[in-house]
Amino acid sequence: MSDHAHTLPTDTANGLLLILSGPSGVGKTTITRGVERSIADSVFSVSVTTRAKTGADVEGVDYHFVSEAEFDRLIEQDDLLEWADVFGKRYGTPRKWIEEQLRRGRLVIVEIDVEGARQVKAKIPEAFGVFVLPPSEEVLLQRLRDRKRESEEAIQKRFAEAKREIATAREGDVYDLFVVNDELDRVIAEAVGAVQDRRG
Ligand code: 5GP
Numbered sequence: 646m647s648d649h650a651h652t653l654p655t656d657t658a659n660g661l662l663l664i665l666s667g668p669s670g671v672g673k674t675t676i677t678r679g680v681e682r683s684i685a686d687s688v689f690s691v692s693v694t695t696r697a698k699t700g701a702d703v704e705g706v707d708y709h710f711v712s713e714a715e716f717d718r719l720i721e722q723d724d725l726l727e728w729a730d731v732f733g734k735r736y737g738t739p740r741k742w743i744e745e746q747l748r749r750g751r752l753v754i755v756e757i758d759v760e761g762a763r764q765v766k767a768k769i770p771e772a773f774g775v776f777v778l779p780p781s782e783e784v785l786l787q788r789l790r791d792r793k794r795e796s797e798e799a800i801q802k803r804f805a806e807a808k809r810e811i812a813t814a815r816e817g818d819v820y821d822l823f824v825v826n827d828e829l830d831r832v833i834a835e836a837v838g839a840v841q842d843r844r845g
Contacts, residue, residue, distance in 0.1 A: 659686075659844055660747035662769055663754045664762045665836075666814065667777030668807030670789040672826045676777055677756050679833035684840065687752040690743055693719060696734035699794075709739075727757065727764035732806070736761070752840065759813050766819045773843050774820040775836055778811065780827045 663680070667673040681687045694708045695716050704710055711719070716735050719725050728737030738755050746753045755765065765772050779785035785807055789800045814820055822839050826832050 659750040659752075661752050661840065661844055662743065662747060662765070662772040663687075663752060663840055664765055664772055664774040664819075665754060665756045665777065666759055666762050666774070666810075666820070667826075668779070668785065668810050669803050670785055670792065670807065671777045671779050672788070672829070673756060673777045675829060676826065676833055676836065677754055679829065680836050680840070681754060683833060683837045684752050686750070687754055688746050690738055690746075690753055690755045692736050692738055692755075692757070693725070694734060694736045696732075696736070708736075726768065727761040729758050729760040729764075731758050731760075732803075738765070752844070759810050759817070759819065762819045763817065773822075773840065775822045775824060775839070776811075776814045776820040777832070778823055778825045779807075780825055782808065 665673055665677050665680070677689065681689050691705060692708055693711050693716065695711060695713050696708075698704065698708075698710045702708060702710070713735075716728075716737065719737060719739075720728065724740055725737040726740040726743055728735055736757070738757060738761065743753050743755070755761075757765070762774055766774060779788070782804075786800075786804050789795075789803055789807075795803070815823075821843075822836075824832050824835050
């Protein structure tokens, strides 16, 4: 992907890019939707992905589902703010839409992995990074099993990847805040409070 730095002129001082990351099974989508509901001018950035659409996914709401060729084209045209390979499939964040929303002074929420977050922070250092942690490794493993989405082998793979992702997130300086998803309402309130403090 090209390494152009994109400057994002904002009309109002309030535009903020909120990066939300965390291992799969930690409940980050529920937290993201909770933050979105709690902050009136927030918008959720719908990512582009080459992964297959599942029965639970809604095109244009959860993701924009595209072919490998289409994804290549988006990279070539510099249409993605960041992109990363996650579990062998590619995921990326549309750039122009986000720039427009930030210009309008909105809170833009991107739910992306650690690698994507690193790229976003490099381009937009003022982005606010929140990483969601499970209360414990045991709880995370149980949540992955409870989803009943995958085989035990796939669950173990995700669990190992989750532990790696948490370690990577802790080592770097991409995240401004680590929150533990012990109780949903509490963790949403904590994230919302931190965003409001940041926006002033
Ligand atoms: P899932 O396929 O379970 O919906 O998502 C798998 C992983 O991809 C999650 O960890 C999610 O945060 C990450 N992801 C989703 N969209 C993007 C994106 O646009 N960019 C990056 N880098 N990661 C993403």
